[in-house]
Amino acid sequence: MIINxxxxxxxxxxxxxxxxxxxxxxxxxxxxxxxxxIMALALNNLPPKYVVTDIGRVYTKAVFDQVGGKAQVIAALTSAIQRVRQHPRH
Ligand SMILES: [Zn+2]
Structure with a gap:
């Protein structure tokens, strides 16, 4: 399967x-x-990282290494939260 x-x-x-x-x-x-x-916005601001893997072979630790570190993901999420908070669509 393909995962991002x-x-x-x-x-x-x-x-x-x-x-x-x-x-x-x-x-x-x-x-x-x-x-x-928030997730959609954050993902649009992060580089995609597609890999082919077998089901059950994904480890969280490796995930963060692959995307440039946990801090980068947290930063993208935080700025997405701020934007959605200012313009909520619910
Ligand atoms: Zn809401």
Missing amino acids: YSELAVKELINEVLQAYASQNPGTCKCERCKND
Whole structure:
């Protein structure tokens, strides 16, 4: 199967990053629509990293190494959260 490491990394971190951001910024929406908008925006700002893999052969640690580190993904998510917060579509 084909997977995008960037997508895996974003899905892995979305809840953690959104939770942390919301605790600092009360009123941050965490509904499914906003979450999906945040993930889409973050992914548009991260380089895609497609690989072919067997099901069950994906490890989180390797995922972050492949996409340039956890910090880069957190930064993309944080700026996406800020944009969605200013222009929510829910
Ligand atoms: Zn929302």
